Amino acid sequence: MAKKVFVLLVVVVLLTTTAAYAKDIKLQKKAGDYTVQLKLDKASPIVGDNAATIEVADSAGKPVTDAKVKVDYSMPAMPGMPAMNYSADATQYGGVYNAVMNLSMAGSWNIDVKVTHNNKTVKAKFTIDAK
Numbered sequence: 001m002a003k004k005v006f007v008l009l010v011v012v013v014l015l016t017t018t019a020a021y022a023k024d025i026k027l028q029k030k031a032g033d034y035t036v037q038l039k040l041d042k043a044s045p046i047v048g049d050n051a052a053t054i055e056v057a058d059s060a061g062k063p064v065t066d067a068k069v070k071v072d073y074s075m076p077a078m079p080g081m082p083a084m085n086y087s088a089d090a091t092q093y094g095g096v097y098n099a100v101m102n103l104s105m106a107g108s109w110n111i112d113v114k115v116t117h118n119n120k121t122v123k124a125k126f127t128i129d130a131k
């Protein structure tokens with residue numbers, strides 16, 4: 001029993017230190033046949049500008065560099081605040097897509113990365129927490 005608790009403690013400590021030392025956030029989701037990776041410039045997204053880098057790969061893992069990528073970010077309505085919906089077009093540079101999201105308040109944001117490629121649009125959904 002004591003050993004189990006100790007092991008659990010070690011795991012918790014390892015997880016928290018890893019999180020504390022991570023310089024950025026990297027999230028990965030499947031969208032149709034594609035894999036979308038969303039990378040943010042901050043370990044913890046802030047209220048204000050957050051730079052996002054998006055990478056798209058096809059089913060073979062090959063980078064897709066000729067897609068159109070749009071980032072829709074929103075927060076559902078809450079007491080005293082109507083729903084907020086924003087959109088940012090990402091620009092492709094060096095094979096990755098860049099966009100800036102201006103998160104206007106703290107809390108949970110829904111990020112929908114829309115990838116249009118070969119006349120088909122797929123969506124990868126992420127949730128981030130701005131502080």
Ligand SMILES: [Cu+2]
Nearest residue numbers: 075078081105
């Ligand atoms: Cu809000």
